[in-house]
Each structure stands twice: as C-alpha cells, then as structure tokens.
Amino acid sequence: MPTDDAAPLRADARRNLEKIMSAARDVVVEHGLDAPMELVARRAGVGVGTLYRRFPTREALLGAVAEAYVADLVTATRRIIDGAVDSWSALRELVDWCASPGQGALAAALADLPVAQVQALPAFARSRHEWLELLDGLVTDGQRAGMIRADIGTGDLVALLTVFTCHPDQLPRHVADQPARYLHLMLDALAATAPRATPLPGTPPS
Amino acid sequence: MPTDDAAPLRADARRNLEKIMSAARDVVVEHGLDAPMELVARRAGVGVGTLYRRFPTREALLGAVAEAYVADLVTATRRIIDGAVDSWSALRELVDWCASPGQGALAAALADLPVAQVQALPAFARSRHEWLELLDGLVTDGQRAGMIRADIGTGDLVALLTVFTCHPDQLPRHVADQPARYLHLMLDALAATAPRATPLPGTPPS
DNA sequence: GGCAACCGGAATGCCTCATTCCGCTTGGAG
DNA sequence: CTCCAAGCGGAATGAGGCATTCCGGTTGCC
Numbered sequence: 001m002p003t004d005d006a007a008p009l010r011a012d013a014r015r016n017l018e019k020i021m022s023a024a025r026d027v028v029v030e031h032g033l034d035a036p037m038e039l040v041a042r043r044a045g046v047g048v049g050t051l052y053r054r055f056p057t058r059e060a061l062l063g064a065v066a067e068a069y070v071a072d073l074v075t076a077t078r079r080i081i082d083g084a085v086d087s088w089s090a091l092r093e094l095v096d097w098c099a100s101p102g103q104g105a106l107a108a109a110l111a112d113l114p115v116a117q118v119q120a121l122p123a124f125a126r127s128r129h130e131w132l133e134l135l136d137g138l139v140t141d142g143q144r145a146g147m148i149r150a151d152i153g154t155g156d157l158v159a160l161l162t163v164f165t166c167h168p169d170q171l172p173r174h175v176a177d178q179p180a181r182y183l184h185l186m187l188d189a190l191a192a193t194a195p196r197a198t199p200l201p202g203t204p205p206s
Numbered sequence: 207m208p209t210d211d212a213a214p215l216r217a218d219a220r221r222n223l224e225k226i227m228s229a230a231r232d233v234v235v236e237h238g239l240d241a242p243m244e245l246v247a248r249r250a251g252v253g254v255g256t257l258y259r260r261f262p263t264r265e266a267l268l269g270a271v272a273e274a275y276v277a278d279l280v281t282a283t284r285r286i287i288d289g290a291v292d293s294w295s296a297l298r299e300l301v302d303w304c305a306s307p308g309q310g311a312l313a314a315a316l317a318d319l320p321v322a323q324v325q326a327l328p329a330f331a332r333s334r335h336e337w338l339e340l341l342d343g344l345v346t347d348g349q350r351a352g353m354i355r356a357d358i359g360t361g362d363l364v365a366l367l368t369v370f371t372c373h374p375d376q377l378p379r380h381v382a383d384q385p386a387r388y389l390h391l392m393l394d395a396l397a398a399t400a401p402r403a404t405p406l407p408g409t410p411p412s
Numbered sequence: 413g414g415c416a417a418c419c420g421g422a423a424t425g426c427c428t429c430a431t432t433c434c435g436c437t438t439g440g441a442g
Numbered sequence: 443c444t445c446c447a448a449g450c451g452g453a454a455t456g457a458g459g460c461a462t463t464c465c466g467g468t469t470g471c472c
Binding site: 010011012013036037038048049052056057058 | 460464465469
C-alpha cells in the first residue's frame with residue numbers, strides 16, 4: 001500500500017485504489033501469484049494505466065496485497081482463538097475459516113512460497129511472525145492438553161494449511177472442490193490418539 | 207512411444223531414444239508437466255532436433271512418458287500388494303514407494319490433472335483404470351477388515367497421493383522436502399479409530 | 413472556469429518456448 | 443572400403459503472453 005504521507009488522493013482515485021486492492025486480492029486467490037496485471041485491472045473495472053499510477057510495479061501491488069492479507073489472517077486468527085473454548089476447537093475453526101470460499105489461505109501460501117520481494121516487506125514479516133506465534137501457542141497448548149500429537153510442530157500445520165488451500169489450478173480437482181474435507185482429514189491426523197504402531201518419518205520443520 | 211512397426215532404428219538412434227525417454231521422465235518429475243522441451247534435450251545430452259525426429263510434438267513426448275509412467279505404477283503397485291501381509295501395510299508400502307526420490311507419483315498427477323491429449327491415449331487410460339482398480343481393492347479390503355475408516359474413498363487416496371507428490375515447485379518447501387512425512391501423517395488420518403466427534407465434511411470423490 | 417490529477421487502453425518491448433531447417437556426421441549394407 | 447540414407451546438433455523462426463509506458467481525453471475540486 002502506498003505510504004499516505006504524500007498528497008491526499010482525489011476522491012475518485014481513492015475509490016479506485018480500494019477497488020484495485022480488493023480485485024487484486026480476489027484475483028490472486030483465484031489465479032495464484034502470477035496472475036496477469038490486466039486481470040486485476042479488468043476485475044477492478046479500471047484500466048491498467050490506473051493500476052500502474054498507484055503501484056509502480058507488479059511487485060509493489062503483490063506486496064500490498066500480501067501485507068493486507070497476512071494482517072487479516074492475524075486478526076481472524078486472534079479473534080478465533082479468543083472466542084474458542086480450547087485450542088482444539090480453535091484449530092478447527094481456524095481451518096474452517098481458511099477453507100471458506102473466497103478466503104483461501106493465500107496468506108499461508110505467501111508466507112511460505114519464495115517471493116523474495118514480498119517476504120522482505122517489514123510489515124509483512126512482522127504480521128507473518130505474529131501469526132506464526134499465534135499458531136505456535138495453539139499447537140503447544142493443544143499438545144500440553146493432550147489433544148494434539150506430540151510429534152508434529154507448528155511448521156507441519158502451516159505446511160498442511162498451505163498445501164490444501166493454495167489456488168485451485170495446482171490442486172487435484174477433488175481437493176480444490178472441497179478443501180474443508182481434506183483440511184479436516186488433516187486435523188484428524190494431527191489429533192492425539194493411542195500410541196501409533198510406527199513413528200512418523202522425518203522431523204517437524206521449524 | 208512410437209510404434210515399432212516402422213523401419214527399425216539405427217543403433218545410435220535407439221540409444222538416443224532411450225536417453226530421451228529417461229530424461230523426459232526425470233525432467234517432468236522435477237519440473238512438472240510444462241517443462242520446456244529443451245530441458246529434456248539437454249538432460250538427454252541431445253539436440254532438440256533429435257528429440258523432434260522421434261516425437262513430432264510436445265504432446266507426443268508427454269504421452270509416451272505418461273504411458274510408461276502409469277504402466278510402471280501399476281507394476282509396482284501390483285508387486286507391493288502381492289507381497290504385503292494385509293492391505294494396510296500394502297498401503298504404507300505404496301505410499302513409501304510413491305514418496306521415494308526420483309519416483310514421484312507423477313503418474314497420479316497425470317491421472318488427475320487435465321491433460322486431455324494424454325488422458326485420451328488408450329494405453330494410458332487402460333493402465334490408469336487398472337491402477338484405480340488395484341487401489342480400490344486395497345481400500346475396500348482395508349475397510350472390510352476395519353483398518354481403514356469407512357467414510358473415505360479411493361478418490362480421497364488418489365487425491366492425497368497426488369497432492370503430496372506433485373513436483374516440488376508447487377509445494378511448500380517442507381512438504382517437498384519430506385513428502386513421506388506428510389503422506390504418513392495423512393495415512394494416520396485414514397486409519398480406522400474410535401468414532402470421531404465430528405464427521406468429515408463433504409463426500410468422498412468417486 | 414481552469415488546471416492538475418486522473419483515466420482507459422492501445423502500443424511497445426521483452427522473453428519464453430515449440431517447432432523447423434539445414435549443413436554436417438556416421439552406422440552399416442553391399 | 444564406399445556410399446548414402448538415416449541421424450545429429452543447435453541456430454533461427456514465429457507466435458503468444460505479459461509488464462510497463464504513453465498520451466489524448468476527463469473530471470474532481472479550488
């Protein structure tokens with residue numbers, strides 16, 4: 001998002017800026033990180049020129065979207081955690097939120113995929129860190145309470161959320177069609193149960 | 207693979223054909239279905255011209271790779287099933303095989319992603335059907351024996367195999383690094399357990 | 413009313429491939 | 443050993459897709 005210490009925008013320009021941000025978010029959720037700029041412009045009902053007046057490059061736009069997106073994610077996650085009775089149900093609600101249509105867990109994708117330019121944005125990094133911390137609390141709590149198996153880590157959760165909610169083109173039809181189904185399957189996998197016959201291979205990522 | 211009823215290939219040509227098929231398989235596993243032809247050529251230590259003398263179009267090459275790949279998959283799956291003591295351990299071994307490096311479950315991806323030209327190849331379709339039938343037997347058996355939960359279907363298994371073994375570029379680093387870890391995690395989710403608090407949302411894909 | 417800030421979108425330039433072409437090599441039949 | 447069709451490598455061609463630029467025409471707002 002452009003810094004607002006410059007001259008204030010004209011009313012119509014501000015309106016357009018909002019349309020652009022919103023369109024960009026939708027387009028990125030639907031078409032992935034490399035969606036063409038023109039798609040964003042068309043979706044916003046605006047010419048590409050307008051878009052470029054506000055964001056000098058594609059990276060700038062993606063950065064703005066990313067920052068807004070992770071910020072949202074943090075807010076939603078915090079709200080869910082505050083309202084839930086225990087960490088397990090918080091987890092379930094979080095999963096549902098991520099799977100809800102138009103929501104996507106794109107932020108999770110952004111948080112993991114290598115978009116150097118975006119990762120470097122301070123605001124993005126800060127929010128991302130905050131989010132990871134929230135998740136970490138959730139997982140740790142759940143494990144202490146014996147609701148989540150001990151051999152997985154927050155990184156596993158992030159990885160799985162990312163996988164099942166990235167944009168549809170990259171997923172098998174079934175998964176793209178009902179992300180919630182697979183996310184809940186994943187939750188079942190994370191739940192603590194009787195000792196398992198064979199340990200999980202590999203190590204939980206940091 | 208070109209029909210062999212034509213004039214027999216010169217010795218060096220046959221050698222090159224093999225190098226090409228092998229390279230193509232590797233490249234597709236590593237870079238996905240839209241890897242550039244030149245990558246294949248370079249990997250095979252051959253000029254693009256050579257590659258095009260054998261396969262008239264990109265589709266032809268992909269088709270050949272796909273056919274060979276699914277055929278392999280069927281063979282391996284059958285071998286695993288025949289050698290396993292029960293369907294659950296067969297499933298586990300199958301997962302390990304798919305996750306083994308350089309193996310990829312690309313065939314599974316091919317089986318699901320919409321590559322019309324490839325899906326239409328009779329040999330491919332036949333093998334794919336055969337494979338699905340094998341998996342179906344596995345799942346049904348496992349369910350009858352009470353080892354696999356009843357509310358999932360073969361399609362779920364295929365979807366999961368596909369997701370976790372598609373080429374690395376599309377997966378979060380952690381998942382790409384240890385596909386076996388996540389496949390086994392999901393396997394745990396497929397296992398039959400005490401009745402679950404909440405039913406799985408959605409329906410098992412056919 | 414006047415003009416700086418805005419707009420839309422055609423035009424430009426770059427890049428990434430698939431596919432083709434052609435002059436040079438080389439198995440292997442006779 | 444000769445010869446030439448079958449092979450070969452890889453530069454060149456052409457199409458398509460996309461970010462970004464430019465500019466003649468609008469429009470908030472003082």
